[in-house]
Amino acid sequence: MATFIASGGRVWRKFVKTFPLGSNLSLKRSPTSALANGRLSSTSSENVLVSKDEKSGIATVRMNNPPVNSLNTALLLSLRSCFEELEKDKSCRALILTSNKPKVFCAGLDILELYQKSPDYVGQFWEKVQDMWLSLYGSRLVTMAAINGHSPAGGCLLSLACDYRIMAEGNFVIGLNETQLDLVAPFWLRQMMVDAIGYRQAEMALMVGALYPSNKALQLGLVDKLVPIEDVQTVAEEEVKNWLKIPDQARAITKMASRKPLLDELRKRKQEDIQTFRDETTRESVQLSIQQYLDKLKAKK
Numbered sequence: 001m002a003t004f005i006a007s008g009g010r011v012w013r014k015f016v017k018t019f020p021l022g023s024n025l026s027l028k029r030s031p032t033s034a035l036a037n038g039r040l041s042s043t044s045s046e047n048v049l050v051s052k053d054e055k056s057g058i059a060t061v062r063m064n065n066p067p068v069n070s071l072n073t074a075l076l077l078s079l080r081s082c083f084e085e086l087e088k089d090k091s092c093r094a095l096i097l098t099s100n101k102p103k104v105f106c107a108g109l110d111i112l113e114l115y116q117k118s119p120d121y122v123g124q125f126w127e128k129v130q131d132m133w134l135s136l137y138g139s140r141l142v143t144m145a146a147i148n149g150h151s152p153a154g155g156c157l158l159s160l161a162c163d164y165r166i167m168a169e170g171n172f173v174i175g176l177n178e179t180q181l182d183l184v185a186p187f188w189l190r191q192m193m194v195d196a197i198g199y200r201q202a203e204m205a206l207m208v209g210a211l212y213p214s215n216k217a218l219q220l221g222l223v224d225k226l227v228p229i230e231d232v233q234t235v236a237e238e239e240v241k242n243w244l245k246i247p248d249q250a251r252a253i254t255k256m257a258s259r260k261p262l263l264d265e266l267r268k269r270k271q272e273d274i275q276t277f278r279d280e281t282t283r284e285s286v287q288l289s290i291q292q293y294l295d296k297l298k299a300k301k
């Protein structure tokens with residue numbers, strides 16, 4: 001269903017569309033955004049909320065998978081569908097990725113998707129991670145991560161796949177802590193880390209599974225800007241507008257020229273990467289580590 005809503009001088013396109021596994025993509029206004037002046041509607045089952053300002057072509061994509069936006073199958077499918085929709089939309093020029101629940105941007109992969117599952121299941125799950133990443137990292141759009149909270153592991157993966165990262169100041173962490181779960185970040189994720197913070201720092205960070213507070217992340221270049229949490233969205237919109245002063249075509253071609261080798265490498269090695277993931281995550285010792293990690297998370301309370 002697609003409708004157009006004109007409000008406050010801007011035209012809002014609103015539609016609710018059902019994606020596989022019952023996840024929804026809806027275009028609607030965001031409650032806090034300066035771009036937002038359309039009508040708000042919401043249902044609790046929607047795991048991705050999208051608002052798009054037709055005039056500027058800036059879309060805000062809010063992950064809405066309580067309690068911590070962990071990347072389960074449904075959220076991965078919704079994110080991919082959403083990125084692909086926006087990619088096809090010729091009037092869309094930029095995408096801001098954020099969390100609908102401040103304080104947690106994304107808790108990474110849903111650990112339960114890796115625990116006590118069959119090799120086929122985890123293989124299919126991993127392919128969804130790969131496909132979501134290919135659509136975000138390979139996007140022609142300006143992509144901006146508005147990291148309004150914790151962003152470990154898969155949250156960091158999402159952030160690194162964007163062109164620019166704005167993070168909330170304060171007691172929030174970001175990084176690739178995979179080794180703490182006895183997991184090994186795949187080559188394409190490791191490469192993004194190297195590209196962001198340089199070889200030596202990335203090598204150390206990956207080996208020890210470091211999670212950095214936001215000020216250290218800024219110092220390392222893992223994020224590009226720190227702002228108070230309440231300003232993350234507004235500053236992201238301002239930053240996107242600066243980026244949009246650059247002609248789209250030249251910017252997008254330049255981006256593709258630098259990202260194509262890594263994109264192509266994963267496309268070429270997709271099955272091998274899935275096989276490795278299947279073998280590693282279903283290994284008994286890794287399952288034990290995942291179980292212990294889950295227990296640790298629960299015991300936190």
Ligand SMILES: CCCCCCCCCCC/C=C/C(=O)SCCNC(=O)CCNC(=O)[C@H](O)C(C)(C)COP(=O)(O)OP(=O)(O)OC[C@H]1O[C@@H](n2cnc3c(N)ncnc32)[C@H](O)[C@@H]1OP(=O)(O)O
Pocket residue numbers: 067068070104106107108109110111112150152153154155157177178181183184185186189276277280281297298300
């Ligand atoms: C060559 C070999 C290759 C081998 C294979 C390669 C595999 C590579 C995979 C690489 C890519 C990415 C991997 C990942 O993303 S793994 C996930 C890592 N994530 C984390 O470690 C984060 C864990 N969570 C937290 O630290 C905190 O929850 C957080 C700081 C994010 C928020 O804290 P807060 O206090 O707000 O919330 P709680 O901790 O109380 O959590 C609320 C409930 O949510 C559950 N939870 C949290 N995170 C996850 C998660 N990632 N998956 C599933 N569930 C999660 C938590 O247990 C609480 O549940 P209950 O309310 O039921 O207790």
